[in-house]
Amino acid sequence: MKINCILADDEPLARTILATYINDHPGLELAAICKDAFETQLAINEKQCDLLFLDINMPQVSGISLLKSLSNPPLVIFTTAYPEFAVEGYELNAVDYLLKPFSFERFLKAVNKASTLLRKVTVPEQPTPVDDYLFFKVDKKLKK
16 A cells, blocks of 8 residues: 655755655655645645645744644654754654654654554454353353
């Protein structure tokens, strides 16, 4: 199963690096590359998005404000140069928080977390089978 991703970052170099990382991962499909929150909002509405790589410091509307505005957000991995927003990011249920510049190995760790969460959502746990009988103790023996 491919994970559909949207990348949102206002920095061209950051977009290029992250797009390369996503394209190098066989389990990820890059659905859109966005430069600001408005493009990101449109892409989320128009395309299937399982995972959003979201920069925090973007012009006009921050990544955090965008995420707060979404009624049904995808999984989010924040990608930012600002460590001071980490706590708020996790309070918004972010999967991970990547501090720029980050390595491909650190990127993989974040993607693996998201992949695990998505598998749990798409493949729900099977209910435990319920026995159709009871056991009772009768004359010091168990009877079905």
